[in-house]
Amino acid sequence: MNLLNPVLTIIGYVLVGIGAFCQVVAGIGMNRFPNFFVRLHAATICAIGGSFVPIIGCSLIALSIEEFGVIRFFLAGAGFVTAVFLLILAPVGSHLLAKAAYFSKAAVLYPKAVDLLEEDVERGEIRE
Amino acid sequence: MTVEYLVYFIPFYIVGLVLYIVRxxxxxxxxxxxxxxxxxxxxxxxxxxxxxxxxxxPLIIACAIVLTLWIYALDVYMSKYLEKKELGE
Amino acid sequence: MSDLYSLTPYVVLAVSALASTIAVYLAIIERDLIKAVLYSAIQSTFYALIFYLLMVPDIVLVYIPVAVGLLPAILIIAVKKTEKYEDVGGVPRTTSIIVLLSVTVFTLIAGYLLVVSHAITFDVFPSLDARLLAKWFLATTLWWNRLFSSMSPEAVTAIVWDYRGLDTYFETSVMYLAIIGALAIARYLDIPRKEYREDVMGMSIIGKMSTRVIMPMIIIVAISIALHGHLTPGGGFQGGVTGAVTVSLLIFIFSVYFATRFFKISIAILLRIIGLAGIVLSATIVAIIGFLIGQPAYIFQNQPKIIAQIGLPYEIGGNLISGTLLLFNTSEFLAVLMGFAILFLLLSIPEENVLEVIKGEVE
Amino acid sequence: MSRIIRAIPVAILTFIVYIVFTGSATHFDIVTGVIGAVIVGIVFGSVVITNTYKFLQLQRYFWGLAYALYYFFIAEVRAHYDVIKRILNPKMPINPGIVKIPIDVASDYSILAVANSITNTPGTVTVYVHPNKKYLYINWIDVVTREPEEARKAISYVFEKFAKKVFD
Incomplete structure (x- = not known):
């Protein structure tokens, strides 16, 4: 176990570093991108690269700290469960929001190359 | 085996946070x-x-999971609101 | 350089205080009510961060669900059922700027005075320089002597039961009174009986399937938070509001007709009554035992005291259960979860039915 | 009877989550965990599970592991690199649009897995699932092609292959 601890720590720090980088980039993207449907991609970077990855990293670091005693398993376990919830729920949130925004016309997909969904709606194939 | 280097990463997260607030x-x-x-x-x-x-x-970590869940619930409410359907359906 | 970095938590505190002030200001002057709700959600998230950094996880666990989850939900439902825009002309611009400036100045001065007066110190985070009352409370509650402590390693829970039991009881009863009021207003209303149809009702299939996977996990995490209330931050109320996510997800993502497969309003009321009875029982069980065996005992008593020598066991087979606290947490979890279930079910009654009932009353 | 059989996998899953979240395995945790997991399993079993016997087929777990490894170490990394490059590029080369891709899986959980994988890789977001569950509508940051089959090859083909092995 003692041999494994430094490895876990280093991996954890690398993951936290990746998370920090992704957060900054996603923040810049959030402000640079022109409309809602493009910003969704920046939000994905925030959720996965920026939050899921560092939470896993923190769990690994916590596992390697023996001064915390038994409580470190609590931190690591809760961190893993949080990360799994994030992994399942974040995309669903984005999807629901995108769908509602698209069909309620609250946000418009303006600079667009192609919109096959709109064509199908106009053809009457989809009623929403 | 030490946690004090984490402090060098926190400012980046705060920069991200501020950028999201601006948006x-x-x-x-x-x-x-x-x-x-x-x-x-x-x-x-x-x-x-x-x-x-x-x-x-470490004991105060349970807040993170609750925050994740309720942020998702906020998404669901807002998309339900935008969909303009009856609430129960 | 590293001194500078050790100030990071304070920078975070400052950023969140500033952001929440701006959000409150925008929420006040905004005329679009939904945007105002979102601004108040921003403010709530930052308050949660502030509370977290000041090391009060129990309050964060209550604050996030109530202020980020339930309040926006109820406000959004209310806005959806009434009007989107505020009728009043709004606050004049100069007045609002003056208000914002004065609030900001007040915040800065108050923060400066707090730092100067060493209520918050820059030495250690949070201050090790605990004050006298706090020292006394911690010394009596966390001292492992059954005549003083309630035998729980979690400071907040330890204080709550033996020292603040009665006022916690009245605080919770406020919420129960609110739910009783809602039930009394809605006494003629019920959810109409309709068949749930997968293809027409509810939101998209991805939302439905993911909710199916995640619901049991949310409930089990809530149960864990509730049942470990005497060991880690959390407790009955915190677990209950976490579990209430599932109810709102069931109603909003599937439909209310799907939710009534699990519990109807009457069953929710019944379970809530069981939870309330459990709370009352946990408050009086020691007194009842004392009455039966003819020894003096108090209500809201957990461990033996000097003049009342009986109490519940604090451990079973080496596992700490802290006497009545486990019973209290379990019943509070049930009562709070079912209380929120009742509220959400009542809020999602279709408007036509409500109008019909109101018409009948008028005639 | 089928209600009880369906409850078992849910109860086991929730018990694992309980123990992981609690982070300790004393007698108290195990007893309360078993009680809570059984209650949750009985309440939610019929909603969550459609076919219990899929849980007994071990090869599904290996395919799930392979899916996770491919997903986290190849698909995610590639997509993150691509979108980060677009954000940091001063000219910001984006060409967004909504494309339609066919999907050929049987169970609803496969649709969830494919759609979530698509949404979780930056650059693609599932906007809509066709009511007959045969097409997904994807918001793509850089539309290369509008032909459904080619778009499928570029976006979802591998996910679909893995999801079929795991969930169908």
Missing amino acids: ALKGPTLPDMVLAIDCMGYVLAALLVIFSLYLGS
């Missing part, structure tokens, strides 16, 4: 604001975990 306060449309609040929630969840490690008190 959330500016956001021209409703979905933009909700998306920015989402991102704020996610980066806060990561920050809570990092802080619980950095401040050396």
Whole structure:
């Protein structure tokens, strides 16, 4: 176990570093991108690269700290469960929001190359 | 085996947080604001975990999971509102 | 350089205080009510971060669900059922700027005074320089002597039961009174009987399937938070509000007709009554035992005291259960979860039915 | 009877989550965990599970592991690199649009897995699932092609292959 601890720590720090980088980039993207449907991609970077990855990293670091005693398993376990919830729920949130925004016309997909969904709606194939 | 180097990473998360706040306060449309609040929630969840490690008190971590869940619930409410259907259905 | 970095938590505190002030200001002057709700959600998230950094996880666990989850939900439902825009002309610009400036100045001065007066110190985070009352409370509650402590390693829970039991009881009863009021207003209303149809009702299939996977996990995490209330931050109320996510997800993502497969309003009321009875029982069980065996005992008593020598066991087989606290947490979890279930079910009654009932009353 | 059989996998899953979240395995945790997991399993079993016997087929777990490894170490990394490059590029080369891709899986959980994988890789977001569950509508940051089959090859083909092995 003692041999494994430094490895876990280093991996954890690398993951936290990746998370920090992704957060900054996603923040810049959030402000640079022109409309809602493009910003969704920046939000994905925030959720996965920026939050899921560092939470896993923190769990690994916590596992390697023996001064915390038994409580470190609590931190690591809760961190893993949080990360799994994030992994399942974040995309669903984005999807629901995108769908509602698209069909309620609250946000418009303006600079667009192609919109096959709109064509199908106009053809009457989809009623929403 | 030490947690004190975590402090060098925290400022980057704060920069991200501030950028999301800017978008959330500016956001021209409703979905933009909700998306920015989402991102704020996610980066806060990561920050809570990092802080619980950095401040050396692992017991306070349960807040992160609750934050993640309720931010998702906020998404669901807003998309239900935007869909303009009856609430029960 | 590293001194500078050790100030990071304070920078975070400052950023969140500033952001929440701006959000409150925008929420006040905004005319679009939904945007105002979102601004208040921003403010709530930052307050949660502030509370978290000040090391009050129990309050964060209550604050996030209530202020980020339930309040926006109820406000959004209210806005959806009434009007989107505020009728009043709004606050004049100069007045609002003056208000914002004064609030900001007040925040800065108050923060400066707090730092100067060493209520918050820059030495250690949070201050090790605990004050006298706090020291006394911690010394009596966390001292492992059954005559003083309630035998729980979690400071907040330890204080709550033996020292603040009665006022916690009245605080919770406020929420129960609110739910009783809602039930009394809605006494003629019920959810109409309709068949749930997968293809027409509810939101998209991805939302439905993911909710199916995640619901049991949310409930089990809530149960864990509730049942470990005497060991880690959390407790009955915190677990209950976490579990209430599932109810709102069931109603909003599937439909209310799907939710009534699990519990109807009457069953929710019944379970809530069981939870309330459990709370009352946990408050009086020691007194009842004392009455039966003819020894003096108090209500809200957990461990033996000097003049009342009976109490519940604090451990079973080496596992700490802290006397009545486990019973209290379990019943509070049930009562709070079912209380929120009742509220959400009542809020999602279709408007036509409500109008019909109101018409009948008028005639 | 089928209700009880369906409850078992849910109860086991929730018990694992309980123990992981609690982070300790004393007698108290195990007893309360078993009680809570059984209650949750009985309440939610019929909603969550459609076919219990899929849980007994071990090869599904190996395919799930392979899916996770491919997903986290190849698909995610590639997509993150691509979108980060677009954000940091001063000219910001984006060409967004909504494309339609066919999907050929049987169970609803496969649709969830494919759609979530698509949404979780930056650059693609699932906007809509066709009511007959045969097409997904994807918001793509850089539309290369509008032909459904080619778009499928670029976006979802591998996910679909893995999801079929795991969930169908």
